[in-house]
Amino acid sequence: xxxxxxxxxxxxxxxxxxxIVLAILLIGLNLALGSVYIPLDEVVSxxxxxxxxxxxxxxxLIRTRLPQxxxxxxxxxxxxxxxLMMQTLFRNPLAGPSVLGISSGASLGVAIxxxxxxxxxxxxxxxxxxxxxxxxxxxxxxxxxxxxLLILSLSKRIGGTLGVLIxxxxxxxxxxxxxxILKYYSxxxxxxxxxxxxxxxxxxxxxxxxxxxxxxxIIFSFLSFLLAKQLNIISLGERYAxxxxxxxxxxxxxxxLFSGIxxxxxxxxxxxxxFIGLAVPHFVKLLIRTSNHIYLVAFTAVFGVxxxxxxxxxxxxxxxxxxxxxxxxxxFIGAPVxxxxxxxxxxATTDGE
Amino acid sequence: MESNHDSNPIVSLSNVxxxxxxxxxxxxxxxxxxxxxxxxxxxxxxGTGKSTLIRTICALQPMLExxxxxxxxxxxxxxxxxxxxxxxxxxxxRLDVANATVEELVSYGRxxxxxxxxxxxxxxxxxxxxxxKCCQIGxxxxxxxxNLSDGERQKAVIAKAMAQDTPLIVLDExxxxxxxxxxxxxxQLLRELATSFNKAILMxxxxxxxxLQMSDKLWIMQKGxxxxxxxxxxxxxxxxxxxxxxxxxVKLDIRTGxxxxxxxxxxxxxxxxxxxxxxxxxxxxxxxxxxxDHSQPTEGIWLKIENLxxxxxxxxxxxxxxxxxxxxxxxxxxVDYYLKSPSLKHLIDGSPKQKTT
Numbered sequence: 001x002x003x004x005x006x007x008x009x010x011x012x013x014x015x016x017x018x019x020i021v022l023a024i025l026l027i028g029l030n031l032a033l034g035s036v037y038i039p040l041d042e043v044v045s046x047x048x049x050x051x052x053x054x055x056x057x058x059x060x061l062i063r064t065r066l067p068q069x070x071x072x073x074x075x076x077x078x079x080x081x082x083x084l085m086m087q088t089l090f091r092n093p094l095a096g097p098s099v100l101g102i103s104s105g106a107s108l109g110v111a112i113x114x115x116x117x118x119x120x121x122x123x124x125x126x127x128x129x130x131x132x133x134x135x136x137x138x139x140x141x142x143x144x145x146x147x148x149l150l151i152l153s154l155s156k157r158i159g160g161t162l163g164v165l166i167x168x169x170x171x172x173x174x175x176x177x178x179x180x181i182l183k184y185y186s187x188x189x190x191x192x193x194x195x196x197x198x199x200x201x202x203x204x205x206x207x208x209x210x211x212x213x214x215x216x217x218i219i220f221s222f223l224s225f226l227l228a229k230q231l232n233i234i235s236l237g238e239r240y241a242x243x244x245x246x247x248x249x250x251x252x253x254x255x256x257l258f259s260g261i262x263x264x265x266x267x268x269x270x271x272x273x274x275f276i277g278l279a280v281p282h283f284v285k286l287l288i289r290t291s292n293h294i295y296l297v298a299f300t301a302v303f304g305v306x307x308x309x310x311x312x313x314x315x316x317x318x319x320x321x322x323x324x325x326x327x328x329x330x331x332f333i334g335a336p337v338x339x340x341x342x343x344x345x346x347x348a349t350t351d352g353e
Numbered sequence: 354m355e356s357n358h359d360s361n362p363i364v365s366l367s368n369v370x371x372x373x374x375x376x377x378x379x380x381x382x383x384x385x386x387x388x389x390x391x392x393x394x395x396x397x398x399x400g401t402g403k404s405t406l407i408r409t410i411c412a413l414q415p416m417l418e419x420x421x422x423x424x425x426x427x428x429x430x431x432x433x434x435x436x437x438x439x440x441x442x443x444x445x446x447r448l449d450v451a452n453a454t455v456e457e458l459v460s461y462g463r464x465x466x467x468x469x470x471x472x473x474x475x476x477x478x479x480x481x482x483x484x485x486k487c488c489q490i491g492x493x494x495x496x497x498x499x500n501l502s503d504g505e506r507q508k509a510v511i512a513k514a515m516a517q518d519t520p521l522i523v524l525d526e527x528x529x530x531x532x533x534x535x536x537x538x539x540x541q542l543l544r545e546l547a548t549s550f551n552k553a554i555l556m557x558x559x560x561x562x563x564x565l566q567m568s569d570k571l572w573i574m575q576k577g578x579x580x581x582x583x584x585x586x587x588x589x590x591x592x593x594x595x596x597x598x599x600x601x602x603v604k605l606d607i608r609t610g611x612x613x614x615x616x617x618x619x620x621x622x623x624x625x626x627x628x629x630x631x632x633x634x635x636x637x638x639x640x641x642x643x644x645x646d647h648s649q650p651t652e653g654i655w656l657k658i659e660n661l662x663x664x665x666x667x668x669x670x671x672x673x674x675x676x677x678x679x680x681x682x683x684x685x686x687x688v689d690y691y692l693k694s695p696s697l698k699h700l701i702d703g704s705p706k707q708k709t710t
Contacts, residue, residue: 091451093451228470228471229464229467232471235450236448239411239444243441243442244462244464245434245465247433285451289497290457291457292457
């Protein structure tokens with residue numbers, strides 16, 4: 001498609017309208033489709049009139065599908081924006097939310113609770129249920145925030161952005177290696193529950209927790225949106241940014257902080273979700289040709305919702321009794337997007353020469 | 354060396370030392386000024402600290418000693434925000450902003466003036482249009498940066514600096530990696546911006562010949578860390594250039610303002626002939642370390658340029674014609690071979706002859 005077209009505001013409005021319609025449609029489908037089909041008019045009446053003709057349907061909607069839909073949508077939005085910020089900060093198309101090692105930190109937190117506690121106290125948290133759920137969220141959050149704090153405190157001493165990137169990757173490796181040791185010495189059941197956690201899921205949260213999760217994600221997504229101007233200028237490189245009056249160190253810290261918190265929250269509530277944060281920004285950049293983060297962040301938020309809901313729908317393939325792990329689906333949707341971006345980029349550079 | 358219109362400079366450096374901490378001092382005691390409406394080129398060999406000086410003036414790197422006053426205020430006292438309205442930069446860093454159009458890049462130049470979310474006011478938009486136009490890149494405004502040629506990209510970055518609306522623009526080697534016509538074009542653009550918009554423009558460059566012809570002032574960084582400032586003509590007369598190329602193979606012909614490469618000659622080759630062919634031949638042989646001269650050939654190898662219906666280069670040994678060539682390249686290769694071959698005399702008359710010189 002012509003660049004002029006993809007750069008025009010009229011075209012952007014069309015895309016925005018389509019994406020919002022898609023998001024609403026996907027919310028509807030996520031609520032309606034699953035192992036039990038609930039007609040759309042029943043879905044609508046449940047939420048508008050507060051009741052449905054079928055109490056079982058009402059239960060399924062309120063207890064499973066609504067929290068799952070809210071969780072999926074919020075996770076998609078948060079991860080997309082976190083990934084976009086990392087790609088801009090590091091000026092690297094392969095950067096994503098996990099690049100700072102924050103999700104590895106979360107995994108380490110969970111691994112310690114799930115596997116080490118079984119070893120030390122003889123109690124497998126995996127068998128405790130609801131209490132275990134909250135503990136896992138707390139452990140994951142603690143691990144992720146610990147890594148985030150470590151990165152932030154060290155990043156002041158590291159001069160360049162590239163140094164921060166390497167730091168993040170190294171911290172990630174270290175966390176993974178400790179997880180490896182824990183896995184090696186743990187009971188099979190504990191390892192299994194850790195692996196299950198690591199596959200990610202949008203269906204672990206009850207409605208109240210889903211609301212909480214959505215609330216936090218929306219707040220930090222909005223805060224990230226407010227960084228749009230800084231992101232624009234930072235994308236020119238640190239020295240140009242400094243010359244344009246941006247305090248580069250502070251801007252970088254805020255970007256890492258918000259992106260890190262979004263990643264930490266999503267990982268805590270859903271487990272490490274792969275590829276959404278990497279693929280959604282690329283998908284948006286393919287659709288709209290701009291470097292202006294006011295638009296990029298906004299579109300990434302909407303398409304994060306759309307793509308995440310779409311993946312969630314595929315994971316519960318209608319007509320199938322079983323549910324696929326969400327990460328298998330996101331990888332299958334996300335990887336081709338990234339591959340096509342790389343191919344296009346290569347084509348563009350070879351055409352130019 | 355100070356002239357009258359320098360009485361109110363936009364930038365003045367006094368006793369400035371630059372470097373990386375006290376252990377790595379690159380140059381010290383630098384004194385110079387920049388004034389509005391003039392294009393100044395910063396020249397100097399690699400490693401003399403041109404880029405360090407540029408970065409120091411741009412406040413991208415701390416100064417070790419001395420003072421740099423920009424628009425009446427000491428640079429170190431300016432906040433980043435204040436500095437961004439006084440000084441704009443064009444760096445050697447390649448600007449690779451994913452998906453950015455020329456217009457977007459130029460509009461980011463307005464960020465010191467825009468609000469929290471960076472929305473452009475009508476005035477900002479006018480400034481962007483204006484900058485695009487005066488940098489002759491308006492026709493590419495919707496083009497992606499990635500699709501521009503190097504020269505066009507450089508114009509876009511200069512337009513960004515124009516949009517920033519600062520009295521001083523500093524450019525680090527803006528003409529590097531460009532072909533000659535584009536280099537001239539960029540220099541002309543900078544000249545135009547300096548005169549028409551009353552800006553002070555400082556650029557570092559290795560393009561001496563262009564700098565001599567097109568800049569109002571030159572700053573020359575010498576090897577010892579000395580900075581000489583003045584008009585190209587004054588500096589030419591003061592011998593600053595001889596000092597710049599001291600102990601190198603380059604000589605500046607101060608009458609023409611052109612540079613000459615000097616060669617190390619190992620041989621002298623008597624040559625009969627003159628004209629344009631001789632000039633070309635002389636250069637070709639010079640690269641091989643063979644100096645052509647017009648002395649009367651006595652003995653040994655000598656060369657004759659024969660201008661009959663075709664030009665031929667005849668190589669003689671004493672009075673024997675050894676070979677004739679139509680290509681300069683061939684003649685050079687053969688002469689080089691003969692001169693290096695110890696048993697040449699064998700080849701020619703079969704009988705060893707005692708060399709008398």
